[in-house]
Amino acid sequence: DAYLGAILGNTKSFNATSSALAEAFKPIQMNIAEEIPFSSARKYSGIVLKSGKEVLLGAPEYLLRAFPDLLRKCEDCQKEGLRALALTYDGIPQALYFLEDRIRPSAKQTISYFYQNGVDVKIISGDSPLTVSKIASLCGIKNADRAISLEGKSLEETKALAKDYVIFARVSPEQKEALVEALQGQGHKVAMTGDGVNDILALRKANSSITFARATDAAKACSDVVLMDNDFSHLIDVVLQGRK
Numbered sequence: 001d002a003y004l005g006a007i008l009g010n011t012k013s014f015n016a017t018s019s020a021l022a023e024a025f026k027p028i029q030m031n032i033a034e035e036i037p038f039s040s041a042r043k044y045s046g047i048v049l050k051s052g053k054e055v056l057l058g059a060p061e062y063l064l065r066a067f068p069d070l071l072r073k074c075e076d077c078q079k080e081g082l083r084a085l086a087l088t089y090d091g092i093p094q095a096l097y098f099l100e101d102r103i104r105p106s107a108k109q110t111i112s113y114f115y116q117n118g119v120d121v122k123i124i125s126g127d128s129p130l131t132v133s134k135i136a137s138l139c140g141i142k143n144a145d146r147a148i149s150l151e152g153k154s155l156e157e158t159k160a161l162a163k164d165y166v167i168f169a170r171v172s173p174e175q176k177e178a179l180v181e182a183l184q185g186q187g188h189k190v191a192m193t194g195d196g197v198n199d200i201l202a203l204r205k206a207n208s209s210i211t212f213a214r215a216t217d218a219a220k221a222c223s224d225v226v227l228m229d230n231d232f233s234h235l236i237d238v239v240l241q242g243r244k
Helices: 002-009 016-024 068-078 107-116 129-138 155-161 173-185 197-205 217-221 232-243
Strands: 034-039 044-048 054-058 082-089 092-100 147-149 167-169 191-193 208-212 225-227
Touching: 002 016, 002 044, 002 054, 002 082, 002 092, 016 092, 034 054, 068 082, 068 092, 068 129, 082 129, 107 232, 129 147, 129 167, 155 173, 173 197, 191 197, 197 208, 197 217, 225 232
Parallel strands: 147 167, 191 208, 208 225
Antiparallel strands: 034 044, 044 054, 054 082, 082 092
């Protein structure tokens, strides 16, 4: 808990995940050698202590490759829709954390409306395909079992997969942009929703870009629509306006 508190107390960029952790674990301010900011390529963040030891927090698949038993435990929880995080000190696992996303009551109705009005839905995420697939199924996404991890896939491979899958996980910013471009190449008009720096390439490429009031300033600056109360269900009104 102290290691996690040290990460939370010395990070400059808070997101929804770190905010949730900070509610459960007290951030601890301390002198460190340096911060390791989150990277969509590494899928972890952390700190370097004065001793030179690294404390890292991130995706189990990236931090626990040498610990298959722990990875299996994470996969069991991910299949239930939980987000899994691993914490390591000097490469040694210290703790696993499991977070649950709150699904808005309006999510299913919104997704259902899209399908009824000829709007297809695909999910692009940096998280585990097991976690995302389960959450998507709870939201009423059709064919949520058609999920794939894009880790290690080239941009050309990514584009070729765009048509055949519904859930795209462990996606890099460049792969998000490639997916939008591939769908446009198939004759679709693409609306992209996203709220982080990692989404900017795809938001700029999309025919319509949608973000949230809680999003980063950069995401808001390049989006056509900003949902001021962070409520995805307003996109029903957006589709209605488009129909008019």
